[in-house]
Amino acid sequence: MPGRKKRGQQTVVFDNPPVLTAWAAVVGPKEGEGPWGQDFDYVLDDYLYGEQTWELAEYKMLRETVKMALNKRNLLPEDVDLLLAGDLLNQIVASNFAARDLEIPFMGLYGACSTMAESLSLGAMLLDGDYYERVVAAACSHHYTAERQYRFPTQQGVQKAPSAQWTATAAGAVLLEASGSGPGLKGVTVGKVIDMGQTDANDMGSAMAAAAVHTIKTHLDDLNLESDYYDLIVSGDLGQVGSSIARQLFVRYGIIDPNYKDCGVLLYDQSQAVGSGGSGCGCSACMLCGPLLKKMQKGEIKRLLLVATGALMSPVTSFQGQSIPCIAHAVAIEMD
Amino acid sequence: MVPLYMAFLVGGLLCVIGQIIMDATKPTITPGHILVGYITGGAILSGLGLYQPLVNLGGAGATVPLSGFGHLLVQGTLKAVEQKGLLGAFSGGVEAAAAGITAAIVFGYVVAVIFNPKG
Amino acid sequence: MHTPEQKIKEIEKQEYEDLINQAKPKPNLARNMVWAFVVGGLICMLGQWMINLMLSRGISLADASSATSCILIFLAALFTGLGYYNELGQRAGAGSIVPITGFANAIVASALEYKREGYIFGVGARIFSVAGPTLVFGFVIAVLVGLIRVFLS
Known part of the structure; x- marks a missing residue:
């Protein structure tokens, strides 16, 4: 079937x-x-x-x-x-x-x-x-x-x-x-490539926010879940600018009061001079494989939705003036 | 001799213009664009005879910024044209700027040999 | 020319753009201007001090200017190698880009960066990756001005 x-x-x-x-x-x-x-x-x-x-x-x-x-x-x-x-x-x-x-x-x-x-x-x-x-x-x-x-x-x-x-x-x-003890991976939402016409390679969080929210919205709709079903919805690397845009988009798309944070914001202290926050594959990877899964193990988080975000341009396409296509995949991890 | 404070004022102002351009156009204009823009702008102003007064006023304040490098290229070219004609148009600029360009290449190479990038 | 879908997409993009423009932090222009002015001014003043010193020793203005450029380029190269110029640049912005020291920094930074790819195709080939365009445009304009002068006379 x-x-x-x-x-x-x-x-x-x-x-x-x-x-x-x-x-x-x-x-x-x-x-x-x-x-x-x-x-x-x-x-x-x-x-x-x-x-x-x-x-x-x-x-x-x-x-x-x-x-x-x-x-x-x-x-x-x-x-x-x-x-x-x-x-x-x-x-x-x-x-x-x-x-x-x-x-x-x-x-x-x-x-x-x-x-x-x-x-x-x-x-x-x-x-x-x-x-x-x-x-x-x-x-x-x-x-x-x-x-x-x-x-x-x-x-x-x-x-x-x-x-x-x-x-x-x-x-x-x-x-x-396939089996064992630990948090289970219940489901995934594979994202579409979303391009809102942004070209600023110094502000990828803003470009990616649309993709992140699109994937979150689709995930919740596809599974008929309330927006507070997850104890934590964590985006990969939107940074402070991108996650503030994501919060506004939640309102626009009727995702009410999600427990939302961003790995790029979490990873560093305000004082560390990292601009808007962290980014890169390692940003969501280390936050998941460090603090977040630890918290799940301790039972502090029961249901986690990891929404890792990616900007799919290259230096060549940026030089050629093309906009930044973005993607976000959601992974639902739950502790039984 | 140009007094030091004039060099400070003119040089500082030229830099402020660059800062305003960069901040107002972020992220389109990068430092690379600023370098190109200043050398081109300086060369054009110099060709029109408008840069020399700034040099008279600010001394190093006008020659140390990259626009002064453009000025140097153009003035070298014009001088060589007077002496050699058409050939001078091709040889004069680099002759005048030879010391700076060579210094940049050689010091750049030597530093790359001695140091490693931090981080 | 546009289908309705394309038009809707355009409107969505415009709305998104507006949203971003509200959220995006602006550079602190006043603070950046003060830094650029002071640092750029000081670098030029240092140059003037050297020129004046050489003039008082009887060196011609043209030679004094060239020598000053070389010394400033040397200092910028050294401080780039030591890792200080990059930190200055974070604050000074155009104040450390516009002076010839910024040109030297761009050259040295490129050379250093590609050292690990070897001295010929790393350092040698990449040394002008940022600063090369300035020479291209400088030379082209200078030759153009020269040609105009030749044909006008």
Whole structure:
């Protein structure tokens, strides 16, 4: 029976919700100084992580994060059926290189900063489809590799726009298993690419807010849920500017008083000079795999909707004056 | 000799104009655009004979900003045209600006060899 | 020309644009202007001080200006390498971009950034990635002005 698990327009629910049995997060020094420093598994001393280049540091971060997550279940990479991972670098090299070292069958993903939700969604579908037993979903980003690829050379004296965001140096990995103990992944809403004609690469939160709210609205409608069903709806990296726009859009779309926060706002202290907040694949990945899942484990959050948001442009399309297409995927995680 | 305070005033004002342009047009105008805009603007004003009075007034306040670099290129070209004609149009600018350009390339290279980017 | 759907989409985009313009924080123009004025002014004043010093030692104005440019470029290169120029630029904005030191900073920052891709195709090839366009436009205008002068005389 085709589409038996599909609900409404864009949502699927699982017969046997896959379980998040273990997770790990590794973050950079700046993220470690933020309000959640204690909740991450490892905080880097510097941005090179003992490597020659930032790119190598990024891939090492991803590799080590996956290993840490597996360690918590006393598993080795060969016990895992599939690795789903992505990052922001051209040709997603950080993930490719990490997969080379881990020797886990690998599918690389690109969803810009929405990658953590994308990898979780796909992993959960593959598990509920009975294809695999154990899948690792992961994502990472590195401030300096992203900065040099998308913006200016790092040592050029450039004033940041107040709406600009700070790409997080962070990696997160989740071990999804067909059965086990831990929070369950109940359903996902795969987002549409939404483009509201925004071109400001220094204000991606504003461009992405529309996609985030569209996905949240669709998710709630598809499953006939009230807007306060979730204890926390958390967007990936809208930052302060983007999340204030999202709040206005909630009103416009009749999503009444959701328990809404944004990972980009949560990740740093106000005093850390990060502009509008954090961004990057690692931003939602480390918040999920650090503080948020910990809170779920303690029972402080029972129902979480992670809505990771991604801006799908490249420096080339920006130079050519094209607007920023955006996407958001929602992942519903619930503690039974 | 141009007094120091005049250099401060003229140089400061030229920078403020750049700041207003950047802040008013964010994010369209980047520092790269400012660099190009100043050198082009300085060169055009210089060709029209309008930049020299600013240099007389502000000294380094007008020559240190990149518009002064454009002025230097154009004045070098014009001088060479007087001496050599058509060939001067092609040789004069770079000759006048040779020291600055070479210094930037060489110091840039040396710094890149010695230092590593922070972070 | 437009279908109704396209028109609705345009209106939606415009509404969204208005929403963003209300929410987006504006740069603090007054503070930025003061920083740009003071830092840019001080850099130029430092240049004037060097020029005046050289003039008083009997060096010609043209040579004094060139030498001053070289010294300022050297200082900017050094402070970029040490990681200070970038921090100054966060505050000073145009005050540290417009002076020739900003040109030097753009060159050195590009060179440093690509060091890890090697000295030829990294540093050598990328050194002008930001500052190159300024030379292109500077040269083109200068030659144009020269040509106009040739044909007018």
